[in-house]
Amino acid sequence: MIKLKESVEKLQAYFVNDLPYKVKLDANEGSNYLLKDGFKIDNFKANLYPDSDSKILREKMSKYYKCKAENIMVGNGSSELINTIINAYCEKGEKVMSFIPSFSMYQTYCDLCGAEYVGVETEMDFSQNIDKLIDEAKKENPKIVIVCNPNNPTGYVTPKEDLVKLLDNVQNSLIIIDEAYADFSEISVIDLINKYENLLVMRTLSKAFGLAGLRVGAVIANEKTIKYIWKVKVPYNLNILSQYAAEQALDNIDKVKDYTNRVKKLRQSLKDSLEELNFTVYPSGGNFLFVKSPVDNLFENLMEQGVLIREFRYDEVYNRITIATEEENKILLEEIGKLIG
Numbered sequence: 001m002i003k004l005k006e007s008v009e010k011l012q013a014y015f016v017n018d019l020p021y022k023v024k025l026d027a028n029e030g031s032n033y034l035l036k037d038g039f040k041i042d043n044f045k046a047n048l049y050p051d052s053d054s055k056i057l058r059e060k061m062s063k064y065y066k067c068k069a070e071n072i073m074v075g076n077g078s079s080e081l082i083n084t085i086i087n088a089y090c091e092k093g094e095k096v097m098s099f100i101p102s103f104s105m106y107q108t109y110c111d112l113c114g115a116e117y118v119g120v121e122t123e124m125d126f127s128q129n130i131d132k133l134i135d136e137a138k139k140e141n142p143k144i145v146i147v148c149n150p151n152n153p154t155g156y157v158t159p160k161e162d163l164v165k166l167l168d169n170v171q172n173s174l175i176i177i178d179e180a181y182a183d184f185s186e187i188s189v190i191d192l193i194n195k196y197e198n199l200l201v202m203r204t205l206s207k208a209f210g211l212a213g214l215r216v217g218a219v220i221a222n223e224k225t226i227k228y229i230w231k232v233k234v235p236y237n238l239n240i241l242s243q244y245a246a247e248q249a250l251d252n253i254d255k256v257k258d259y260t261n262r263v264k265k266l267r268q269s270l271k272d273s274l275e276e277l278n279f280t281v282y283p284s285g286g287n288f289l290f291v292k293s294p295v296d297n298l299f300e301n302l303m304e305q306g307v308l309i310r311e312f313r314y315d316e317v318y319n320r321i322t323i324a325t326e327e328e329n330k331i332l333l334e335e336i337g338k339l340i341g
């Protein structure tokens with residue numbers, strides 16, 4: 001076999017589990033409510049390249065994110081953008097810092113480009129001490145600091161004043177706030193992009209919009225920064241069908257608020273029910289709950305019943321459960337009830 005280059009050769013390939021299921025609560029996907037009847041294709045020209053700048057899509061997004069289209073660059077999911085940005089800013093060996101546990105992909109993207117991932121431990125209750133992160137950043141001088149807010153997988157919400165403190169104190173690093181779940185919490189720092197030139201905010205249509213299959217994400221920053229990083233945008237990266245469908249979905253953003261409110265109510269009721277069953281449930285600002293189960297092997301046992309959740313093995317075993325519909329919550333609780341007996 002022809003050898004890959006050395007830095008790539010030692011990497012582990014990322015495969016996603018493909019298990020049979022009746023209820024899928026393992027990937028924080030939203031409901032299919034914006035394009036539930038599919039989307040209408042008229043005057044569609046597949047022979048032409050898509051709009052490389054995604055002008056209409058960015059215009060529609062700017063209304064929801066309360067910024068200008070010029071503050072937005074879109075990509076094939078926000079994960080593609082995070083990868084592109086880490087790769088664009090980090091020379092081999094430069095550091096990327098974030099709390100651990102957090103989104104495991106940050107480490108993957110660092111590995112891909114030879115950046116060094118530096119994790120700062122969260123507290124025992126998975127809360128995130130911003131002073132500790134600031135101290136570490138001053139010590140290690142990372143090229144990039146990433147805060148996932150709300151954090152995946154723990155659900156922890158970093159208060160806005162903490163993020164302002166980080167931005168005020170760490171001005172020589174790029175600060176990426178990954179707001180993949182911000183639609184389900186009350187906090188965003190998009191309104192600060194014109195104050196801090198080193199701030200990049202990542203958003204996605206994969207979670208609250210229920211459009212994970214379209215792969216549409218965005219990076220939001222001040223105009224100067226967006227123009228600057230446009231150098232690394234892959235031309236035509238967002239295909240014509242995804243742009244087209246996302247534009248139609250974004251014509252219904254009033255429905256997004258209803259949906260996220262519904263999810264927040266279900267999040268609270270599922271938390272209450274699980275606590276009654278002696279689960280430890282951590283406070284969550286996302287469309288998921290991070291829990292510690294009173295029964296062993298919860299993941300395997302539920303999988304056998306066709307209920308998929310995510311398992312995380314740290315010093316102890318934790319699970320992350322996506323908030324889906326009331327119906328699916330009920331099936332989950334019934335199956336857990338059987339296990340507890």
Ligand SMILES: *Cc1c(COP(=O)(O)O)cnc(C)c1O
Binds near residue numbers: 079180204
């Ligand atoms: C889901 C998720 C993303 C991105 O998803 P895309 O589908 O690539 O837009 C980014 N960050 C976190 C923390 C996520 O959970």
